Amino acid sequence: MTTTDSITVNPVLRVAPAAPAQAAAYFRAELAFHADVSDVAAALSAGGNPGFVVLDSRSTAAWDQGHVPGAVHLPTALIAEQAGQLLDPSVPVVAYCWGPGCNGAARAALALAELGYQVKEMLGGFEYWVREGLEFETWEGRERRAADPLTAPADSEDCGC
Numbered sequence: 041m042t043t044t045d046s047i048t049v050n051p052v053l054r055v056a057p058a059a060p061a062q063a064a065a066y067f068r069a070e071l072a073f074h075a076d077v078s079d080v081a082a083a084l085s086a087g088g089n090p091g092f093v094v095l096d097s098r099s100t101a102a103w104d105q106g107h108v109p110g111a112v113h114l115p116t117a118l119i120a121e122q123a124g125q126l127l128d129p130s131v132p133v134v135a136y137c138w139g140p141g142c143n144g145a146a147r148a149a150l151a152l153a154e155l156g157y158q159v160k161e162m163l164g165g166f167e168y169w170v171r172e173g174l175e176f177e178t179w180e181g182r183e184r185r186a187a188d189p190l191t192a193p194a195d196s197e198d199c200g201c
Contacts, residue, residue: 073149075134077164078192078199081174084110092132094162097148106176106183108136108169116144119151132158139167164191 058066083090094111096103103113112126116137127133133152137144145161152159162169170176173187193199 073160074163075160076201077162077168077172077174078201080108080134080162081169081172084108092134092160093127095127095133095135095148095152096166097135097137097144098166102138102166104179106166106170106178108166109175109177109182111136114148116148116151119148120155123152123155123157127152127157129156132160134160134162136162136165136169139165 057063080094083092084094094108096107096111096113097116097119098107099115100113107113114122114126133149135145135148135152137148140163142165145165149159149161164171166176168191170185171188171190172192173185175182175184177183187194
């Protein structure tokens with residue numbers, strides 16, 4: 041029996057981690073494509089122009105249930121037809137949909153990128169916006185729910201990431 045045979049490789053290390061330079065390139069690229077709910081909220085609440093527009097790519101019924109205040113409503117199916125009327129091509133777009141179990145924001149981001157927009161996907165979508173205790177709008181007005189302690193720090197506004 042060789043030394044290699046005697047080592048049990050666990051599922052995490054069955055495929056070796058990437059070299060540090062490859063990992064750095066991958067994670068740098070990932071940050072170019074994604075923004076998280078907390079960072080979007082911080083940029084929007086800082087006052088002034090955040091330098092991007094938030095786009096809700098869900099249906100009208102979903103939009104009416106609640107959306108990020110100030111977001112532009114543009115369902116994915118209408119992006120090709122209406123993006124030019126609603127969005128400035130020189131302003132980056134941060135797209136969101138329902139949540140991490142939905143790839144609607146990725147589809148919207150793809151449609152926007154194919155039209156020439158700079159775009160990022162908001163990880164967590166509307167679900168995590170609400171779960172982190174952030175204010176949202178409905179057709180009845182603004183609302184806020186208590187933060188879910190599994191998604192947001194209980195005693196701080198900053199998770200320290």
